[in-house]
Structure formats: structure tokens, C-alpha cells
Amino acid sequence: MSRVDAAAGKGSLNTKDGVSRAVVAVLAWVLALGLLVAPVVLVFAEALRHGGAAALASFSDPDAWSAIRLTLVMTVLAVAINTAFGILAAWLVTKYRFSGRGVLLAMIELPLSISPVVAGLAWVLLFGLQGWFGPTLARWHVDIVFAPPGILLATLFVTFPYVTRTLTPLLEAQGAQAEEAASVLGAGMWSTLWRVTLPGAASALASGVLLTTARALGEFGAVSVVSGHIPGLTETMPLHIETLYNGYQSVAAFSMAALLALFAILIVALRGLAGGRRPIEDGLA
Amino acid sequence: MSVRLDAISRRNAAGGLILDDVSLEIETGEFVALVGPSGAGKTSLLRVIAGLDAQSGGTVEIDGRDMSALPARARGLGFVFQNYALFGHLSVAANIAFGLRVLPRSLRPSRSEIASRVDELLDLMQLPGRGRDFPAQLSGGQRQRVALARALATRPPVLLLDEPFGALDPMVRKSIRTWLRDLHDKLGLTTILVTHDQQEALEIADRLAVMADGQLVQAGAPDLLEARPATSFVMDFLGDTVRIEGAVRGGVFEPEPAFALPVAVNVSDGPATLMIRPHDIDLVTGPAVLTPLATHGGFARYRVGDAVTVHVPVHVADRVPVTGAALDLGRGHLFRSGKSINTI
Numbered sequence: 001m002s003r004v005d006a007a008a009g010k011g012s013l014n015t016k017d018g019v020s021r022a023v024v025a026v027l028a029w030v031l032a033l034g035l036l037v038a039p040v041v042l043v044f045a046e047a048l049r050h051g052g053a054a055a056l057a058s059f060s061d062p063d064a065w066s067a068i069r070l071t072l073v074m075t076v077l078a079v080a081i082n083t084a085f086g087i088l089a090a091w092l093v094t095k096y097r098f099s100g101r102g103v104l105l106a107m108i109e110l111p112l113s114i115s116p117v118v119a120g121l122a123w124v125l126l127f128g129l130q131g132w133f134g135p136t137l138a139r140w141h142v143d144i145v146f147a148p149p150g151i152l153l154a155t156l157f158v159t160f161p162y163v164t165r166t167l168t169p170l171l172e173a174q175g176a177q178a179e180e181a182a183s184v185l186g187a188g189m190w191s192t193l194w195r196v197t198l199p200g201a202a203s204a205l206a207s208g209v210l211l212t213t214a215r216a217l218g219e220f221g222a223v224s225v226v227s228g229h230i231p232g233l234t235e236t237m238p239l240h241i242e243t244l245y246n247g248y249q250s251v252a253a254f255s256m257a258a259l260l261a262l263f264a265i266l267i268v269a270l271r272g273l274a275g276g277r278r279p280i281e282d283g284l285a
Numbered sequence: 286m287s288v289r290l291d292a293i294s295r296r297n298a299a300g301g302l303i304l305d306d307v308s309l310e311i312e313t314g315e316f317v318a319l320v321g322p323s324g325a326g327k328t329s330l331l332r333v334i335a336g337l338d339a340q341s342g343g344t345v346e347i348d349g350r351d352m353s354a355l356p357a358r359a360r361g362l363g364f365v366f367q368n369y370a371l372f373g374h375l376s377v378a379a380n381i382a383f384g385l386r387v388l389p390r391s392l393r394p395s396r397s398e399i400a401s402r403v404d405e406l407l408d409l410m411q412l413p414g415r416g417r418d419f420p421a422q423l424s425g426g427q428r429q430r431v432a433l434a435r436a437l438a439t440r441p442p443v444l445l446l447d448e449p450f451g452a453l454d455p456m457v458r459k460s461i462r463t464w465l466r467d468l469h470d471k472l473g474l475t476t477i478l479v480t481h482d483q484q485e486a487l488e489i490a491d492r493l494a495v496m497a498d499g500q501l502v503q504a505g506a507p508d509l510l511e512a513r514p515a516t517s518f519v520m521d522f523l524g525d526t527v528r529i530e531g532a533v534r535g536g537v538f539e540p541e542p543a544f545a546l547p548v549a550v551n552v553s554d555g556p557a558t559l560m561i562r563p564h565d566i567d568l569v570t571g572p573a574v575l576t577p578l579a580t581h582g583g584f585a586r587y588r589v590g591d592a593v594t595v596h597v598p599v600h601v602a603d604r605v606p607v608t609g610a611a612l613d614l615g616r617g618h619l620f621r622s623g624k625s626i627n628t629i
Contacts, residue, residue: 180337181370183357185384186439195387199374 040261046254058252059259063231067240067256070148074236075216078155082212086163087205091193093164094171095179111160119157120225123150146228151236154222159212166208170201206274214267218260286348286442286475287313293333293343303329304340305499311492316469316476317504318486320522321496327479328367330496331445334477336360347443363436363444363474367451369428371420377431378403378416384439406434409468426457433465437472444469446478450485462489483523495519517620520560527566527593529559529614538619544573544590545612550619552627561617563596571611 047055058064093105111119125131127144137144144150178200182192198205220238227234231243237260244253288311295304304326311317319327332338334345336357345352352360371380381403385394394402407413410430420428429449436444449465450458466489469476480486486493487507494504495518503515507523514520517528531540533555538548540559546569548559564584568575578586584596589610597605619627 177366177368177370178372180357181364181366181372181435182383182387184335184337184360184362184364185387185435186358186361187383187387188358191387195383196372200372202374 040265043254043257043261046250047258049254050251054251055255055258058249058255061252063235064240064252064256066232067235067237068259070151070235071217071237074148074151074155075213077152078159078216079209079212081156082159083163083205083209085160086167086208086212087193087198089164090167090171091197094168095176108161108164111158112165116154116158116219116221116223117225120154120222123153123157123222123226127153145226146230146234148234150226151223151234154226155216155219158219158222159215162211162215163205163208166204166211167201170204171197174200203274207271210267210271210274214264217263217267287311287346288334288443288475288477289344289346289349290330290334291344291346293330293340293345295329295333295338296341303499304333307343307496307499307501309494309501309504311475311477313475314473316466316478316489316491317494318478318480318490318492319494319496320480320483320486321502322522323481324498325496326499327481327496328447329499331447331477331479335362335364335445337364361439361441363439363441365429365432365436365444365446365449367448369420369432369452371428371432371435373420375419376416377407377412377418377420377423380420380431381406381416381434381438383435388439402438406438409437410434425453426461429453429461433468442475444474444476446476448479448481450480450482458485465489487523493523495522497522513625514618515625517558517560517623517625520618520620525563525596526560527563527595529561529593529612529617530556531559532556533619538614540612540614542573542590542593542612544571544610545614546571548614548617550627552619552621555621557626558620559614559617560620561614563594564598565616566593566595567613567615568595568597568605568610569613570606571609573610573612575605575607575610 059068089104089108093101093108124145126133127137127150128134129138129145131145134145142149144153174197178196179192182196187195218238219236220242223236224239224242227236227239229235229239229243231240235243237256241253241256241260244250244256288309290307290309293304293307294302297303307326307330309317319330321327329338333340336345336352336355336359340353343353347360347362357364372383375383378400382399385399385402388394403416404413407416410433412427412430412434415423415427420431423431429452433449446465450461453461462485468474478486478490483493490507492504492506493510495502495510497518503510503519505513510519510523514523520526529540529542529545531538531545533539533550533552535554536549536551538550538557538559540547563586568587568589573590576588578588578594580586580599583599585599585602585605587595587597587605587610589595589612593612595612618625
């Protein structure tokens with residue numbers, strides 16, 4: 001083949017490549033717009049169907065406020081607890097080789113594959129009135145199921161894997177050397193964790209925390225089982241939305257849904273920011 | 286401070302012996318290079334000294350104190366990693382200050398003292414004003430000096446260096462080598478350097494410890510190793526060698542190749558291998574065909590017969606016989622089963 005032929009052949013290949021690339025891009029956009037963006041837009045449209053005033057007015061209902069407050073409190077608690085446990089778990093499984101490590105790793109991922117409803121039921125079986133510990137708890141006047149502690153437990157269960165899952169691969173990649181360097185410089189275990197390991201994995205940690213937050217805010221299934229749907233007491237935002245919708249209060253339902261969607265969009269944006277600031281090289285230089 | 290290694294052994298996770306009964310004493314102020322091919326156990330030994338890996342047997346004493354049970358962070362030694370292992374999320378100054386900041390409160394210098402120590406080290410490392418930079422913004426040579434500054438910040442008496450020049454280009458390597466040796470002398474350090482580059486070790490160290498297969502083969506000053514290599518491996522490792530097989534009969538080493546002259550020796554009869562540096566071979570008139578090769582580094586090089594290369598200093602090259610040559614091996618070393626049997 002002469003040089004001209006070769007160039008022409010390459011050119012036509014590039015054109016073909018370009019066309020298929022464009023098709024893929026268009027498909028991706030259509031899917032994203034149709035499946036992801038359109039529903040969110042619809043939620044906002046429905047909420048604002050009778051005007052902004054009507055949408056805002058729906059938040060003046062004390063049950064709505066209670067739902068928002070409960071959701072935020074549960075989310076803050078769940079994120080705080082699961083961030084701490086997630087860091088510990090990720091650290092444990094990456095830095096130490098111990099027997100049962102594989103089993104532990106698989107167990108951490110269990111909440112991702114188990115249906116949240118099953119998880120909720122498990123809590124009810126444990127702590128409900130008819131459950132194993134129910135009578136004892138009743139004697140001590142401790143309410144777990146159909147009360148905020150149960151909601152917290154359910155939320156903790158479903159959001160457990162995220163911090164560990166995002167942190168573990170990065171800690172694996174970081175390797176032992178930075179920590180060894182810290183240790184020959186005299187740093188102890190905690191000092192090393194706070195000064196070297198976690199800062200080196202900051203973006204992954206932020207990502208995991210935000211994923212946990214998003215999941216905690218929106219969790220329906222597990223919470224639905226343990227909550228008992230008591231408006232003003234044990235209804236989180238997602239549960240309250242369902243109650244409103246089933247009661248044909250569609251503006252109020254969609255307003256609440258829009259607020260939840262706003263939280264979600266905020267988290268996605270924050271996650272983008274956290275991911276955008278990549279750590280310098282791989283934390284080692 | 287002196288470092289004393291007594292019968293150090295270490296097994297890897299699979300049970301293989303990666304350090305085998307290594308004993309070595311390093312005196313205060315000495316610069317020792319651990320040399321050997323990769324897999325010889327140099328880095329393993331350094332990590333055992335630092336406390337990063339535990340030995341399976343033997344003791345590490347520093348200044349007469351048994352360190353064997355202490356973790357790395359309690360040993361107070363300076364360690365520079367092969368890839369420097371700088372903390373990428375910390376500035377150069379914060380990297381250097383790290384060892385001071387993690388000291389227990391009672392021993393920790395004040396903020397201003399730490400800052401002035403960092404400035405002092407930046408000057409010493411010829412990196413003035415670079416404290417605010419991040420490691421990723423520095424060149425390889427600069428990172429290496431930051432790693433060194435970080436290791437020296439707490440004034441450790443012993444400095445351990447794991448292939449510190451490995452990632453640098455040859456020009457930088459040469460200059461930083463001399464500079465490091467000066468630093469060692471100036472600060473009165475005791476330094477142990479791991480390198481696979483014998484040339485580097487010969488240039489920088491007071492003493493070389495040659496390792497192979499997890500064992501210490503021979504330790505000594507460069508001229509001692511050159512004059513009396515304990516094994517053929519040491520001889521081989523420290524420079525170019527020509528190897529001539531033969532046998533000793535009645536006090537004479539008789540080489541197999543016809544173009545090599547017999548050498549009078551003082552060892553018992555039996556097979557033997559003579560090893561010699563190419564520049565230690567003298568050419569005399571003889572039967573072998575002499576093929577001139579390229580001149581390089583002040584040596585005229587010749588091929589004698591079909592295998593042996595001889596290096597002749599250029600200023601005596603006119604004395605090389607032109608008609609045909611034989612090898613005078615009088616300055617070689619004789620080995621039997623790899624062990625030195627005589628210096629001729």
C-alpha cells in the first residue's frame with residue numbers, strides 16, 4: 001500500500017469511528033435525559049402546578065416539618081456513625097491480613113444485595129413486640145421498632161457499605177509505604193491514620209460520605225417496615241411523601257419530593273466537587 | 286552510633302530464608318554500603334535494622350542497646366525509601382516537619398523552633414524557599430533531598446538509605462552522591478546505604494558489605510575487597526573479570542587456553558579458576574591472534590584468541606606485541622569451588 005492509500009484508509013476508518021462515537025453519545029444523552037432528568041423535572045413541574053405559593057404552603061403542615069426534621073437528624077446520625085465504622089472497616093481489611101478477612105469483606109457488602117425490606121423485617125423480628133428481645137425491651141420501656149431508634153438502625157444497615165466500599169480500593173492502591181514512612185518518623189497508629197492515611201484518601205472518603213448521605217436521606221424500604229408510619233412522629237420524608245400521595249395531596253407530595261430531589265442534586269454536585277480535586281498523584285510522591 | 290547485627294535471619298511468608306545468619310558491625314561515623322544483585326537481601330536487612338520487618342532470629346543492637354523488640358517508630362532512625370514515600374497531601378515544609386510534629390508533647394519543639402529547623406534543613410538540602418511547594422511540583426532530585434531532610438529532621442544518629450539514587454538520572458546521581466557523602470561527614474552520621482550499583486558503592490562508602498542469596502559474603506573496604514576477594518562472586522560483582530579455567534600441578538597454575546602463560550602459585554594440586562580484571566592482564570609475545578577493538582575510557586581494548594578481552598592503558602598500548610600475543614596472568618586471583626584459595 002502506498003503512503004497515500006494508507007492515509008486514505010486511516011481517514012475513512014476515522015470517519016466511521018466518528019459516526020459510531022456520535023451515535024453512542026446521542027444514545028447516552030437520550031437515556032440520561034429520558035430516564036434520569038425527565039422524572040426529576042416532572043416532580044418539580046407537578047409540585048409547582050398550582051404555583052410556588054401552594055407548594056410552599058404545603059410545608060407549613062407540622063407533619064411535613066416533623067418529617068424533614070426526622071430525616072435530617074437520622075441522616076446526620078447515620079452518616080456520622082457509618083463514617084467512623086466505615087473508616088475502621090476499610091482500614092482493617094486493607095492494612096491487616098487476618099483469617100476471615102474475605103468473609104468480613106463479603107459481609108460488608110451484604111446490605112447492597114439484600115432487599116431493604118428484608119433488612120427492616122429483620123429488625124422487627126429482633127426488637128418488635130413479638131420479636132426475640134421485644135418483651136425485655138418492653139419491660140424496660142425502650143421503644144426501638146415503630147420509633148426513631150428503629151429508623152436509625154434500618155438506615156445504618158442500608159448505608160453501611162458505602163464508606164468502606166469507596167475507601168478500600170484507594171487504601172489498597174495507596175499501599176503501605178506512606179504509612180511505613182510515617183512509622184519510621186515516629187508516628188503511632190492513630191497519628192498515622194489521621195495525618196497520612198485518611199488525608200491521602202480524602203477524595204474517596206468524601207465520596208463515600210456523600211453516597212451514605214444520599215442513601216440515608218432517600219431510604220424507603222427498610223425504614224418503611226420499622227417506622228410504623230406514625231405521622232409527625234416516625235415518618236421520614238420519603239414515607240411522608242407516600243402518605244401524602246396516597247391521600248391525594250399531590251401538590252404537597254410533589255413539593256416534598258422536590259425538596260428531597262434538591263438535597264440529592266446538592267449531594268451530586270458536592271460529590272463532583274470532591275472528585276474534581278484529585279489528590280496529588282496517588283498520595284505518594 | 287554503632288550498629289551491631291548479630292546472626293540476623295528472616296523468613297518470608299512462604300517460609301523461604303531471605304536473610305541467613307547475617308552478622309555485621311558498623312562503627313560510629315562509618316558509611317557502609319550493602320551491595321549485591323537484586324534478591325540478595327539488602328533491602329530486607331535494612332528493613333530489619335529499621336524495625337519495619339521483624340527478624341526470625343538474631344539481634345539488632347544500636348549503640349549497645351538491643352532494639353530487636355522495639356517497633357520502627359521507637360527506634361529513632363532516619364530512613365529514606367527507594368521512591369521517597371513523601372506525603373503527597375503535605376507541603377515540603379510539612380513533610381520535613383512531620384517527624385517533629387508527631388513527637389510526644391513533652392519532647393516536641395515549639396512551632397517557631399520547628400519552622401526554623403525546617404528552614405535550616407531546606408538550606409542544607411539546597412532547597413531554600415521551596416517549603417510551600419508540594420512534592421508533585423518537584424523534580425526527582427529535589428524530592429530525594431526532601432525525603433532526606435524529612436529523615437534528618439529529628440537528628441537521628443543513624444541514617445538508612447534504600448537505593449536512594451535509583452530513580453535519578455545518571456548526571457544527577459553522580460553529583461548527589463558526592464554531596465551525600467559530604468553531608469554524612471559534616472553531620473557525623475552513621476550511614477547504611479543499599480545499592481545494587483557497585484560503582485556507586487565503591488565511590489561513596491568506607492566499607493562494602495557484599496550480599497548474595499540472603500548471606501553476607503564479605504565485608505571490607507573497597508581496596509581490601511579488590512585485593513583479597515573472598516569468593517569468585519565478590520570478584521565478579523565488583524568489576525569486569527576475565528575467567529580462565531585450569532588446574533594446579535606441582536605449584537604451577539596451568540591455564541586451559543594455550544595463549545595464557547602458566548603462573549607459579551603456592552596451593553595444592555587440583556582444578557582451579559583464575560579470575561583477573563581485564564586491565565590487570567599483561568600482553569606478551571605469543572601465539573594468539575590479537576584483534577584490536579574500540580578504545581574507550583583511556584583503555585585500548587583487544588580481543589585475544591576468540592574469547593578474552595584485554596584492556597591496556599592507552600599510554601602503554603605501543604608496547605603491545607603486534608605479531609601475536611599471550612596472556613600474563615600474574616595479577617589474577619585463584620578460586621576453587623568459588624572460594625578464594627590464593628592471591629597470586
